[in-house]
Amino acid sequence: MAYLKFQGEGIFNGREILPAHQVLVTNEKGIIEEIIPATEAGADVQQHQGLLCPGFVNTHCHLELSHMKGLLPEKTGLVDFVTGVMQQRNFTPEKIQSAMAEAEADMQAGGIVAVGDICNTDHTITQKAQSPLHWYNFIEVSGFIPQSAPLRFEQAVKTYNSFTEKLPATGQHQTAVTPHAPYSVSNALFELINGFSAGKVISVHNQETPEEDAFFRNGISRFRQLYTQLGADISFFEHPGCSSLQHWLPQVTQPAAVLLVHNTCTTETDIRFAQQVAAGRQQTLYWTLCPNANLYIEGRLPHVEQLRQNQCAITIGTDSLASNWQLSILSELQTLRTHLPNIPLNELLQWATLNGAQALRMHDKLGSFEKGKQPGILVVDKRLDSVKRLL
Ligand SMILES: [Zn+2]
Incomplete structure (x- = not known):
């Protein structure tokens, strides 16, 4: 199973905003695997401007x-x-x-x-x-x-x-x-x-x-x-x-x-x-x-x-x-x-x-980035100017 990896200016996990050096990992269907430090994420991390946010x-x-x-x-x-x-x-x-x-x-x-x-x-x-x-x-x-x-x-x-x-x-x-x-x-x-x-x-x-x-x-x-x-x-x-x-x-x-x-x-x-x-x-x-x-x-x-x-x-x-x-x-x-x-x-x-x-x-x-959920992944501008749908 291939993994997808996303990094933004921070991750809003459903409750709080985690700092920028974290990476969101999902399977290829967008089901949440985990959130890990960027230093452990390896290659192929997608970079985005804005906060990663559940749908x-x-x-x-x-x-x-x-x-x-x-x-x-x-x-x-x-x-x-x-x-x-x-x-x-x-x-x-x-x-x-x-x-x-x-x-x-x-x-x-x-x-x-x-x-x-x-x-x-x-x-x-x-x-x-x-x-x-x-x-x-x-x-x-x-x-x-x-x-x-x-x-x-x-x-x-x-x-x-x-x-x-x-x-x-x-x-x-x-x-x-x-x-x-x-x-x-x-x-x-x-x-x-x-x-x-x-x-x-x-x-x-x-x-x-x-x-x-x-x-x-x-x-x-x-x-x-x-x-x-x-x-x-x-x-x-x-x-x-x-x-x-x-x-x-x-x-x-x-x-x-x-x-x-x-x-x-x-x-x-x-x-x-x-x-x-x-x-x-x-x-x-x-x-x-x-x-x-x-x-x-x-x-x-x-x-x-x-x-x-x-x-x-x-x-x-x-x-x-x-x-x-x-x-x-x-x-x-x-x-x-x-x-x-x-x-x-x-x-x-x-x-x-x-x-x-x-x-x-x-x-x-x-509703949140927790293991096993498939909440959709958005990139939301920090000033709330825009939203983009990734998954
Ligand atoms: Zn009404």
């Missing part, structure tokens, strides 16, 4: 919305954005398929090796069947009218079965039925999803807009107008008088892990509450940041420092091309670096690699 993990994407690139205006707020997606998502199957193929190729070229992907439809199955990327498919369900819960859930389970049957490699261990968002899922629907989630990872759009917390705290919110526009009678709804997170998280007792996505309005009280609830039932929480989408939709970023100070496991997502100009983890890291220049580089890279792999339960093969 990126994108923990929040909607591949099926790729055809909506540039369609919806920026900074309108979430309520108008959600309305726009619902009204404008229908295109011809050809247009939808070709946009997905292009978006996936871009993700791959940009160093992404795995994706946590939200699926409202089965549109992505054909693309994923031939994809070299790893996928965790979150089959998303919504419905705020309690009476609609059984039917909505049944439809989601049908889509779930399509995915597990047609994508056997992904199978049940990388497919879950997942709630869309607290303001769009009734308690009855949360209960059905929860019953289907034992041992799974689920993903929830959490506290993406101040309107969401207002809906649960005092009931005065633009989400009420949204439901009126949709012709839905939500007069039954009594606001619980707490934040959105404090309303929904206690209801999802079964999943092994929960990805809280966006967290734009999450407070320190919410974080502590969530940690206490999760600890009480041995559940792992991941806090997924999609900074470019937050700037696109709401024009604001989450309190990243608060998450860091509370030792939250942070991961990175791109969201969809309906709310982002590109599906690039590097671009998300650049945005974080611009707004929060004090976060150490190794920490940012860990969010984009190992934490993401752990969140999607793929850390046995991805």
Whole structure:
């Protein structure tokens, strides 16, 4: 078996940056053998400008919305954005398929090796069947009218079965039925999803807009107008008088892990509450940041420092091309670096690699340079200006 040897300006191994005089050794398929001093590496060492880094993990994407690139205006707020997606998502199957193929190729070229992907439809199955990327498919369900819960859930389970049957490699261990968002899922629907989630990872759009917390705290919110526009009678709804997170998280007792996505309005009280609830039932929480989408939709970023100070496991997502100009983890890291220049580089890279792999339960093969893994190998510029894929 031939070995491949790589040396850069340092090696980011998934947790820390090792100094430049180390060499990463893999077999010819890119399966990690070891990291050794350059003095012991012998000949044929490839030299690269930049840090060697495991492949990126994108923990929040909607591949099926790729055809909506540039369609919806920026900074309108979430309520108008959600309305726009619902009204404008229908295109011809050809247009939808070709946009997905292009978006996936871009993700791959940009160093992404795995994706946590939200699926409202089965549109992505054909693309994923031939994809070299790893996928965790979150089959998303919504419905705020309690009476609609059984039917909505049944439809989601049908889509779930399509995915597990047609994508056997992904199978049940990388497919879950997942709630869309607290303001769009009734308690009855949360209960059905929860019953289907034992041992799974689920993903929830959490506290993406101040309107969401207002809906649960005092009931005065633009989400009420949204439901009126949709012709839905939500007069039954009594606001619980707490934040959105404090309303929904206690209801999802079964999943092994929960990805809280966006967290734009999450407070320190919410974080502590969530940690206490999760600890009480041995559940792992991941806090997924999609900074470019937050700037696109709401024009604001989450309190990243608060998450860091509370030792939250942070991961990175791109969201969809309906709310982002590109599906690039590097671009998300650049945005974080611009707004929060004090976060150490190794920490940012860990969010984009190992934490993401752990969140999607793929850390046995991805996320770090450890013997036996096949995480992909990138060269990332130290100033985060560029990324190049080696394997
Ligand atoms: Zn999303």
